[in-house]
Amino acid sequence: MMKKVQVITGGGSGMGLEVAKVLGTQGPVLIGGRTEKKLETALQELKAAGVEAVAMACDVSDKDSVAAFAKKANEMGEIANVIHCAGVSPSMGDAESILRINMVGTVHVVEAFYPLMGQGSVLINIASMAGYFVPMNEHLKKAFADPSDPSLVAGTLPLAADANSAYPISKRFVINYTTRNVVRFAQKGARIVSVSPGTFETPMIASERQSPDVDNIIKATPAGRAGDPKEIAWLIEFLCSEKAAFITGTDVLIDGGFTQLAARDQIQ
Numbered sequence: 001m002m003k004k005v006q007v008i009t010g011g012g013s014g015m016g017l018e019v020a021k022v023l024g025t026q027g028p029v030l031i032g033g034r035t036e037k038k039l040e041t042a043l044q045e046l047k048a049a050g051v052e053a054v055a056m057a058c059d060v061s062d063k064d065s066v067a068a069f070a071k072k073a074n075e076m077g078e079i080a081n082v083i084h085c086a087g088v089s090p091s092m093g094d095a096e097s098i099l100r101i102n103m104v105g106t107v108h109v110v111e112a113f114y115p116l117m118g119q120g121s122v123l124i125n126i127a128s129m130a131g132y133f134v135p136m137n138e139h140l141k142k143a144f145a146d147p148s149d150p151s152l153v154a155g156t157l158p159l160a161a162d163a164n165s166a167y168p169i170s171k172r173f174v175i176n177y178t179t180r181n182v183v184r185f186a187q188k189g190a191r192i193v194s195v196s197p198g199t200f201e202t203p204m205i206a207s208e209r210q211s212p213d214v215d216n217i218i219k220a221t222p223a224g225r226a227g228d229p230k231e232i233a234w235l236i237e238f239l240c241s242e243k244a245a246f247i248t249g250t251d252v253l254i255d256g257g258f259t260q261l262a263a264r265d266q267i268q
């Protein structure tokens, strides 16, 4: 029987690494990311947990790099689940690199893996609750219609003034793009879903802690705490299972109640 391969971008740390530990019970795991040292440490952790894992350097903002990553995954066996966790936050890059990685990178991952995904397979894009707070405008509609637009990739399309506005826009795109792919995935018996985390204790959020916003959001979260990345892994385990066979083309919020409460407060 073909091995059921579990592919995880951004698998070297944070949520991606937790997902690798959980999905690694179902088949061999391929993790990708830019920093080889990070991947090596993650591999050791996965092997210690009894997971059969392989790592490959991959930059999701580079189409050829993602194509090579997808080729490697295909050589490992039948691709069961692709969990696209790779992403950067405002403290990790300027507006252009955030859009290139989070937005255009998501297109690269979906396009490279779509031809390789068969009946019962699932692709999950990690978005963010930040995407829920972005009002649409003409520039966004243009960029969302064609995220490979050269003027966008070159950073000349006036989409986001700075990194703080680029991040939520990039995540709004991920939610929107996931839904736009639902029919073609369904036609081959596959599913595509996005997951929008609230604030989770990962290296990314540690790097954002210089801003008081993070603590203010945690304080305003009805659950009264930040999320544990294991909770993302458990949600993804469910979304990849047969029990979630009717869930596709949608976004799943996992945010301790923050977004809907904020939306209600905006409406009332």
Ligand SMILES: NC(=O)c1ccc[n+]([C@@H]2O[C@H](COP(=O)([O-])OP(=O)(O)OC[C@H]3O[C@@H](n4cnc5c(N)ncnc54)[C@H](OP(=O)(O)O)[C@@H]3O)[C@@H](O)[C@H]2O)c1
Pocket (backbone or CB within 6 Å): 009, 010, 011, 012, 013, 014, 015, 016, 032, 033, 034, 035, 036, 038, 058, 059, 060, 061, 085, 086, 087, 088, 089, 101, 105, 126, 127, 128, 129, 196, 197, 198, 199, 200, 201, 202, 203, 204, 205
């Ligand atoms: N933590 C939160 O509160 C939170 C909230 C909402 C959404 N999210 C989203 O959750 C996802 C996972 O983040 P995390 O919190 O687990 O943080 P993390 O530990 O920083 O994980 C992100 C991973 O993505 C990789 N990555 C970054 N740029 C990449 C690129 N161009 N190509 C390939 N890999 C790349 C990073 O490794 P390299 O740098 O080595 O490439 C890193 O391993 C991200 O998409 C993030 O936006 C996080």
